[in-house]
Amino acid sequence: MIDSALYRWSHPKRILVATNLLDGPSVMLHAVQQAKISHAEILLVHVIRPAQFRVGRDSEQPFVLPGPALRAAQAALNQLTCTFEREGILCEPIILKGNPVDQISLLVKDRDVDRVIVASEVHRGIERLLIGSLAEELAGSLEIPVCIVGHRACYQGEHTRPRVLVATSFRPGSSLCARFGAELAKASGGSITLLHVMETRPADPAACRHARRDVFQKLRNSLGEDEAAELKLRLEVRGGYPAAEILEASRAPQHDLIILGSPAESLVIRIMGSSVIHQILGEANCPVLIVKPGESVTRSLTHQLLHSDPISLEPGLHR
Numbered sequence: 074m075i076d077s078a079l080y081r082w083s084h085p086k087r088i089l090v091a092t093n094l095l096d097g098p099s100v101m102l103h104a105v106q107q108a109k110i111s112h113a114e115i116l117l118v119h120v121i122r123p124a125q126f127r128v129g130r131d132s133e134q135p136f137v138l139p140g141p142a143l144r145a146a147q148a149a150l151n152q153l154t155c156t157f158e159r160e161g162i163l164c165e166p167i168i169l170k171g172n173p174v175d176q177i178s179l180l181v182k183d184r185d186v187d188r189v190i191v192a193s194e195v196h197r198g199i200e201r202l203l204i205g206s207l208a209e210e211l212a213g214s215l216e217i218p219v220c221i222v223g224h225r226a227c228y229q230g231e232h233t234r235p236r237v238l239v240a241t242s243f244r245p246g247s248s249l250c251a252r253f254g255a256e257l258a259k260a261s262g263g264s265i266t267l268l269h270v271m272e273t274r275p276a277d278p279a280a281c282r283h284a285r286r287d288v289f290q291k292l293r294n295s296l297g298e299d300e301a302a303e304l305k306l307r308l309e310v311r312g313g314y315p316a317a318e319i320l321e322a323s324r325a326p327q328h329d330l331i332i333l334g335s336p337a338e339s340l341v342i343r344i345m346g347s348s349v350i351h352q353i354l355g356e357a358n359c360p361v362l363i364v365k366p367g368e369s370v371t372r373s374l375t376h377q378l379l380h381s382d383p384i385s386l387e388p389g390l391h392r
Contacts, residue, residue, distance in 0.1 A: 079249075082218050082364075083256035085187035089116045091177055091207065094149045096192045101156050102228040103360050104190045107220070108162045110261045115157050115164040116184060119150050120173040143168075174210045181215060190220045193354045209351065212335055212363035218253070220330075220362045223354045235263040235329040240319045243269065243291060247334050250364050251295035254332045255304055263329070264305035267292045268322050270315045285310050316352040328359055335365035 090104045108115055121143075150166040157164035169176040181189065193208045212219040239254035241247045251267055258265040269288050275281045292308045293301065311318040323331050333350055354361055 079253055079256045081187045082253055083260045084111045085113045086111065087116060087184060087186050088113045089118055089177065089181060089184075089186045089189045091118050091120070091173070091189060091191040091211070092150075092153065093192070094119055094146060094153075096222075097224075099226055099228045100190065100192045100222045101153060103220070103222050103226070105157060105160050105162065106228075107188070107190065108157070109160065113162075113187070115162055116167055116180070116186065117150060117154055117157070117164055118167045118169060118177060118180065119146060120169045120171065120176050121146070122173065123171065173207050174214060177211060178214060181217065186217065188218050188220060189215060190222065190360075193221045193223045206351075208354070212350075212365060216365065218362050218364050220360050221354055222360045223357050225356060225358055226360050227358060229327070229329065229359075235261050236326070237263055237265045237330050237332060238268060238319075238323050238328040239265060239332045240268045240270070240315070240322075241292070241295060242315075242334065244334065248295050250332050250334050251292075252300075253364055255296050255300055255306075257330075257332075258304055264307065266307040266309055266322070266328070267295060268309045268311065268319065270318045271310065271312045272315065274312050316349045316356075319349070319353055320356050324358060330359055331357055331361045333361060333363055335363045 085107075088104065088108055090100070092100070104115065107113070146168060147166075150168065154164045154166045167180070169180065177189070180186070189211055191208045191211060193206060208219070208221040212221065235258075237254050237258050239250050241251055254265050254267070257263075269292060271284065271288065275284055288310045289308055292310070296304075296306070309322060311322060319331065319333075322328075331353065333353065335350065350361070350363065
């Protein structure tokens with residue numbers, strides 16, 4: 074089950090690109106680049122939100138009145154479609170009506186989508202609670218990878234060998250991110266860096282060195298020996314605040330993609346926008362790909378962990 078999911082995620086045949094028609098060119102350029110790697114088909118989707126609905130006299134069901142606004146949306150979507158077709162990428166423009174998260178989730182299942190690409194919307198405080206972020210909501214609800222292109226994510230041009238950074242916390246399921254990153258790097262002929270950030274370190278220098286060696290070993294164990302031998306693999310251990318260190322590692326040298334796992338957020342974190350993922354999305358110079366494994370993949374991963382050697386960490390090394 075895990076190997077099947079990893080192959081689909083790293084060799085997507087159908088990518089859904091969600092657009093509000095106001096996204097900058099960077100989103101489409103990154104989508105073109107990712108589609109080219111696996112020769113994927115693009116579903117270019119715009120969702121008309123319920124606020125744009127009106128209720129008919131003979132029905133309590135909302136509908137969208139045909140008119141200039143709808144025709145303008147269709148024209149804009151068709152124009153964006155040309156961006157992909159000029160690159161030889163099959164692209165299907167789709168307009169949906171309803172709640173964006175619900176409609177996109179249904180389409181993902183109905184069309185067997187392997188990856189979603191969406192631009193981020195950075196909100197904080199009460200605004201974030203009331204409006205939310207479509208990108209983060211999709212990342213938290215979908216069982217496939219969601220690639221989020223932040224407002225600082227510049228397009229650096231097509232790299233034949235993209236550089237992938239995987240930030241791992243050693244939580245249950247984090248090995249899935251490492252294996253996915255490895256598959257993605259192999260599929261594109263790129264390189265991969267596995268990173269762990271130690272938030273707290275032992276005060277004793279000898280204990281600190283021992284802790285770092287332990288972390289390096291666990292990073293190596295995230296991938297099998299044969300798999301690691303096939304890759305241009307780099308291991309990195311940093312100390313400090315996770316979001317800041319992940320961002321710094323992604324820029325020196327510049328990476329083309331950051332892969333993160335998707336933990337559950339508390340209400341306080343949601344309101345304040347203080348989660349590691351949210352902060353990285355607001356500052357990253359490259360797209361961030363969020364992995365949230367579905368129940369079937371999680372069960373398979375748990376089974377593997379129960380039948381393998383346990384992972385132990387020194388106290389204070391958990392994120």
